[in-house]
Amino acid sequence: MSAQPEPALLHSEEEEALRAAVRDLLTDHCDPAGVIARSESAAVHDVPLWKALSDAMGLAGLLIPEELGGQGASHRETAVVLEELGRAVAPVPYLTSAVVATEALLACGADDLLGELASAATVAALAVGLHVAPGGAFASVRLEDGTLHGELTGIADASAADVLLVPADDGGLYAVRTADATVVPQVSLDLTRPVARVALDGATGRRLGEAGPAVRRALRTGAGLLASEQLGLADWLLTETVRHLKERRQFNRRVGGFQALKHRLARLWLEIAGLRAAARNAADALATGADTDIAVAVAQAHAARVAVRAAEEALQLHGGIGMTWEHPVHLYLKRAKADSIAYGTAGAHREALAALVDLPAP
Incomplete structure (x- = not known):
């Protein structure tokens, strides 16, 4: 055989x-x-x-x-x-x-x-708002007399970039050195992935190609692989919560022994197992080119809810220590919430998925 x-x-x-x-x-x-x-x-x-x-x-x-x-x-x-x-x-x-x-x-x-x-x-950053979904409309700057003018907001990691990839109103994507732009930090829920406002006032840029196809490809890949980041968040939260409940004692018993908490953790484990399959399928589809749009939409329609739920459960089940600034759970909750709107919300991906499989709204 x-x-x-x-x-x-x-x-x-x-x-x-x-x-x-x-x-x-x-x-x-x-x-x-x-x-x-x-x-x-x-x-x-x-x-x-x-x-x-x-x-x-x-x-x-x-x-x-x-x-x-x-x-x-x-x-x-x-x-x-x-x-x-x-x-x-x-x-x-x-x-x-x-x-x-x-x-x-x-x-x-x-x-x-x-x-x-x-x-x-x-280090490079695409100067498109972190919230924009694949295929969604994105802002651009003005091209006047060969220089770029305008503002773009919600640009993730712009403060770390040496080069910004900027869409312009002529349909092109331009490479602009960050030193020629003004990058102003914006308030971000996620403390580990800052966003910024990028202002251009007569900056020179090099035209790389057409912005539309390049941005769509970039955002689709970002959305598909973001599911793997969300999987990592959720998996760490579950692992740490289980470890904490095995150590924490209440009424002279380990808290992890209570049946109600076991059921909550079991449900969360099943949801994360589903996310693992969806995230892996999206990564494989991006690698092979098979049903990529559908795989990405499925992964992102599922990932945000699971990652946020894992963070909320971890926060509650860690008790008082989970509410402190010294414990890292708050970083995971903020990243999970920020990721839930990055590269399109779950609702936007569900709508895209319905169109892809020709499933009309009720």
């Missing part, structure tokens, strides 16, 4: 090795206390951690072809990295630069900038 092929959605040995390496690095350099301290400072982004991930491990170039200095890997490996970064709520611009901006540059064929990103010499 011939051996059965391995199911495509299972992680390969190489992917599991990548996961272990990233988790080890984050364990050593991204502990919860350090993330909390950094979130309270002006320097939110962890530059040494980013250099370790992007330069030492080469993860900034995972999606970039080898001939441009990247790793030539697929979205499956990138999803593994994002899951681990989500588990640590790592304050690094990986999703925004190594995924979203990279996909926009790949769509435009900007080989020189891709080489800079792969070598970790440059």
Whole structure:
């Protein structure tokens, strides 16, 4: 009898090795206390951690072809990295630069900038609001006499970027050095992924290509792989909550022994198992190009609710300690809530999914 092929959605040995390496690095350099301290400072982004991930491990170039200095890997490996970064709520611009901006540059064929990103010499950010869904309308700036003018708001990780990828009203996508723009921080619920207002007043930019296809590709990939980050958040929250309930005692009994709490955790585990399947399917669809729009819409229609529910359950079941600023649960809750509107709300993705499968509204 011939051996059965391995199911495509299972992680390969190489992917599991990548996961272990990233988790080890984050364990050593991204502990919860350090993330909390950094979130309270002006320097939110962890530059040494980013250099370790992007330069030492080469993860900034995972999606970039080898001939441009990247790793030539697929979205499956990138999803593994994002899951681990989500588990640590790592304050690094990986999703925004190594995924979203990279996909926009790949769509435009900007080989020189891709080489800079792969070598970790440059961080890029797509100057489209973090809330915009794939295929949604996005703001642009004015092109007047060859220079760019206008403001764009809600740009994630703009403060960490060296290059901004800016849509203009002529339909083009322009590369603008951040030094030629004014980046003003905005209030962000998620303390580990800051957003900013970008103002351009006569900035010069290099036209890379058509903004429409590039932005749509970038946002679709961002939405699909965001589900892996949300999976990492939810998985860490469940693991830590179970650990806490095994240690906490009430009425001389371990709290984790109460049947009602066991049922709540079991339901949450099942929801996270569903999210794991949806997130993995989205990553695989992005890698293979099979039913990509449907897989991304399914993943994001499900991911936000599960991640937020996991954070809310963790906050409640940790009791008083979970409400303190010293405990990291609040970082996960804020990231989960912010992620729930990033690259489109669950409702927007459900509407997109209904259109894709020709399912009319009741």
